Amino acid sequence: PGTGVSGEGGSLLADLHEWRSRTEGDSAVDYGLSLVLTPDQADPRIELPPAIEAGIPTFKAFMVYDFGVSDERLFHALRTAGQHGGLLQVHCENRTILEAYTRRLLHEGKVAPRFHAASRPPFVEAEGVQRAMRLAQAADAPLYVVHLSSAEALEQVRWGRGRGLAVFAETCPHYLALDESRYELPDEQAARYVISPPLRSAADRQTLWAGLADGDLSVVATDHVPDRVDREKQSWRESFDRISNGAPGIETLLTVVYTLGVAGGRISLERMVDVLSTTPARLFGLGRKGAIEVGRDADLVLFDPSAQRTITAAELHHTSDYTPYEGLAAQGAVRTVLLRGEEVVRDGRFVGRRGFGRFQERRLAWRAP
Numbered sequence: 001p002g003t004g005v006s007g008e009g010g011s012l013l014a015d016l017h018e019w020r021s022r023t024e025g026d027s028a029v030d031y032g033l034s035l036v037l038t039p040d041q042a043d044p045r046i047e048l049p050p051a052i053e054a055g056i057p058t059f060k061a062f063m064v065y066d067f068g069v070s071d072e073r074l075f076h077a078l079r080t081a082g083q084h085g086g087l088l089q090v091h092c093e094n095r096t097i098l099e100a101y102t103r104r105l106l107h108e109g110k111v112a113p114r115f116h117a118a119s120r121p122p123f124v125e126a127e128g129v130q131r132a133m134r135l136a137q138a139a140d141a142p143l144y145v146v147h148l149s150s151a152e153a154l155e156q157v158r159w160g161r162g163r164g165l166a167v168f169a170e171t172c173p174h175y176l177a178l179d180e181s182r183y184e185l186p187d188e189q190a191a192r193y194v195i196s197p198p199l200r201s202a203a204d205r206q207t208l209w210a211g212l213a214d215g216d217l218s219v220v221a222t223d224h225v226p227d228r229v230d231r232e233k234q235s236w237r238e239s240f241d242r243i244s245n246g247a248p249g250i251e252t253l254l255t256v257v258y259t260l261g262v263a264g265g266r267i268s269l270e271r272m273v274d275v276l277s278t279t280p281a282r283l284f285g286l287g288r289k290g291a292i293e294v295g296r297d298a299d300l301v302l303f304d305p306s307a308q309r310t311i312t313a314a315e316l317h318h319t320s321d322y323t324p325y326e327g328l329a330a331q332g333a334v335r336t337v338l339l340r341g342e343e344v345v346r347d348g349r350f351v352g353r354r355g356f357g358r359f360q361e362r363r364l365a366w367r368a369p
Contacts, residue, residue, distance in 0.1 A: 012037070012047045016056070020359070027357030028350075029339055030297075032286065034058040034089065037077055038067045044077040052086045055361025057285055060146070062091040063128050064098055064196075075135045082141025085364050087283070089144040092128030092153070093120060093197065102241050111239035113190040114183035117198035119240070122150035125197045129156040133167050142166035144283070147223045149175045149197040151207035158216050168283060170219035171208050173249055173256040174324055179205055182324075191236035192229060192322055194243040209266045212275060218283065220257055220275045222249035226320040248320040252311060254303065256325060258332045263305075285362030298341035307333035317350070 012035055019033075033056050037044055048059065061077060062068040069077070074090070081088045102119045105111075110118070129145055133156065136143035148154060148169045160167040174195060179202045182193040193199055211217035225246020227233055232244035249256075257276060261267040267275075281290025288297045311328045313321065337345035344352030 012041050013050060016051065016054075024359070025355045027359075028344060028352040028354050029357040030289075030299075030360055031357055032056070032058075032284065032360040032362050034060050036067075037061040037069055037073070039069055039073065044073065045080045048077065048080045048086060049084045052081070052084045055363070057081075057086040057362055057364050058089060058144075059086060060089040060091070063132070064091065064093045064095040068095055071131070071135060074132070075139055078136050078141040078143065079139035082136075082139055087142055087144055087364060088136075089146050090128075090132045091146055091196075092125060092132045092148075094124045094127045094131075097124050097127070106239060106241065113187050113194055113236050113240050113243060116194045116196075116240040116243065117180055117183050120197060122152040122197075122200060122204070125150055126152035126156050129153045129169075130159075133157075133160045133165055136167065137165055142168070145169040147172050147175075147197065147221070148208075148217065149204065150200045151204045153197075154207060154211050154216065158211075161216060168218045169211075169216070170221045171212070171217050172221060172223050173253055174199065174247060175208055176205060176212075176220070177256050177260055177328070178324060187236055188229070191233045191243050192247065192324060194233070194236075194240065194245055195223075195247050196245045209261070212261070213267050213271065218275065219280050220253070221280070222253050224248055224250045224318075226318050228319075228321045230321060247324045248316075248318045248322070249324070251316050251318055252323060252325050254301070254334060255311070255330045255332055256328070258303070258305070259328070259330045263331045282366055283364075285364045286360060287363070287365055289360075298338055300336075300338040301334055302336040302338075303332055304335050305332045307331070309333060 016035060035051055035056060037059055041047065059077065059081060061074055078088050098120050105115050105119055132143055143166065145157060145167065148171050157167055157169045178199050180199045182199055183190050208217065226248045227244050227246055235242040254276065257272055262269050262272050278290045289299055309330050311323060311325045311330050313323045313326060316323055333348065334345065335348060336343060344350065
């Protein structure tokens with residue numbers, strides 16, 4: 001599932017039905033939806049059960065930003081999702097500390113993009129993870145921590161999993177490939193790496209690779225945001241807190257993880273397939289996806305591990321005008337992609353068609369430990 005639908009200002013379900021009516025028949029690949037919870041929606045205890053029944057069992061909530069939800073609403077959403085076979089994905093940061101740090105930095109005139117990272121150090125994330133786990137524990141519900149970036153936050157996940165809590169966490173390719181040194185670039189370039197949570201230290205990066213190898217990190221996902229340098233990122237001229245957060249990463253995901261993970265000797269080929277395909281399909285209820293088995297969809301990627309190339313924005317197909325991996329010497333390339341047995345990419349070229357993709361009604365078939 002790669003799309004979030006937010007019912008800002010009203011009914012989550014009404015916005016969902018409107019979104020589906022506008023986009024039905026538009027996708028070239030199969031897709032699922034996750035619903036984004038905001039403070040001004042109807043009570044999640046009312047809206048989540050029918051959404052789960054409609055085949056949308058996953059929801060995302062933020063602990064920060066103007067659209068972040070309170071601990072009380074987060075608890076009710078966790079409990080309702082857990083009772084009805086759903087899963088809540090949570091952006092974990094401490095809003096109070098983050099906002100206090102941001103105000104202080106701006107007051108001191110520290111407005112450049114590099115101060116984005118200073119406004120949300122690792123313990124801001126780690127506290128959010130610990131609090132979200134405790135709320136999930138009290139709600140007797142599973143928890144999925146999105147885009148985990150730091151060793152301190154991973155330590156909290158390990159603590160919870162070691163005590164039998166049903167907590168799962170993902171990291172992202174930018175946290176595995178890049179580090180906070182990018183914020184020392186000239187301001188316009190540093191703005192490209194304004195991501196939340198921010199890029200961390202090289203030591204954090206190595207700890208995340210270890211977490212993938214030992215299983216405490218379950219998934220690598222992109223948190224793809226196709227921002228553009230000449231539009232969304234231009235607000236760096238004002239102050240770091242005005243810069244759109246996020247970076248593109250879908251098209252480069254497999255190549256980056258293979259290059260740095262498998263070819264780099266950090267994880268096995270089998271583990272890469274697990275964190276990119278098998279486990280996401282299992283956790284998110286894509287029962288016909290994620291494995292090459294009788295009865296599953298014939299979704300196949302033919303990947304050439306011997307290919308050598310340098311990643312550049314010019315060769316990519318997303319709507320962003322840059323890639324955070326510009327200049328990365330990469331090993332391996334996708335040659336062919338099959339969706340339900342039909343070619344959608346041939347020899348690295350898109351040959352699919354809009355409308356071939358199907359909406360995936362999902363059910364979470366697994367049980368939390």
